Amino acid sequence: MAGRTITRADLANAVYQRVKISRAESADLLDQMLEEIVGALERGEPVRISSFGAFEVRVKKERVGRNPKTGEEVPIEARRVVSFKPSDVLKRYINTPRAG
Numbered sequence: 001m002a003g004r005t006i007t008r009a010d011l012a013n014a015v016y017q018r019v020k021i022s023r024a025e026s027a028d029l030l031d032q033m034l035e036e037i038v039g040a041l042e043r044g045e046p047v048r049i050s051s052f053g054a055f056e057v058r059v060k061k062e063r064v065g066r067n068p069k070t071g072e073e074v075p076i077e078a079r080r081v082v083s084f085k086p087s088d089v090l091k092r093y094i095n096t097p098r099a100g
Contacts, residue, residue: 008027009027011030013026049087051087051090055082056082056085057083058081058082059078060080062078
């Protein structure tokens with residue numbers, strides 16, 4: 001089921017083809033959208049995209065991990081991570097068989 005990775009350029013090209021704006025404008029539009037999403041997440045605000053899913057920042061506490069090669073205990077610092085939860089619509093869509 002391995003496929004190719006969709007890149008930022010692929011997304012900008014898809015916008016270019018569907019919306020009929022210039023390639024540069026479609027790339028700028030995509031960049032602006034991503035900047036808005038990243039900015040909201042940096043501020044700790046969740047981002048919910050209808051029929052797609054929700055991104056949110058979670059805070060992970062400091063903990064002790066283990067080096068799998070040596071077994072040595074290693075402290076893992078507290079950090080913020082981005083999590084994504086797909087919407088029910090997206091889950092249904094990817095689980096619906098498609099022709100071709």
